[in-house]
Amino acid sequence: MASIEEIATTLQAIVRPGMKPKELRDAVRERHPNAHKKEIVRAAFYALTDAPAAGDAALADLHSFALSERGTEDAESEVKPSKKRRKKDRRKADGHAAR
Secondary structure, three states, X not given: OOOHHHHHHHXXXXXXXXXXXXXXXXXXXXXXXXXXXXXXXXXXXXXXXXOOOOOHHHHHHHHHHHHHHHHHHHHHOOOOOOOOOOOOOHHHHHOOOOO
């Protein structure tokens, strides 16, 4: 299994302006077939924080890829807010009235 650093180096080498996220993932998986999507996204963020070797436009595409792909898993497992529960008045439940 490839490390994040290796995948980040690959990303920096193959990224070019106008690449779509699927193209970028497929290009990385050609060189690292066992790389998971999560590892590729982490490597994209790592490549952004590491010394940039690509051009500004390519880095912008790499940044948008990392942000858009990071959010896809979160959107699938969306957390729904629950209704606010009212607390029961203990005094009424016990049969004691407040005086």
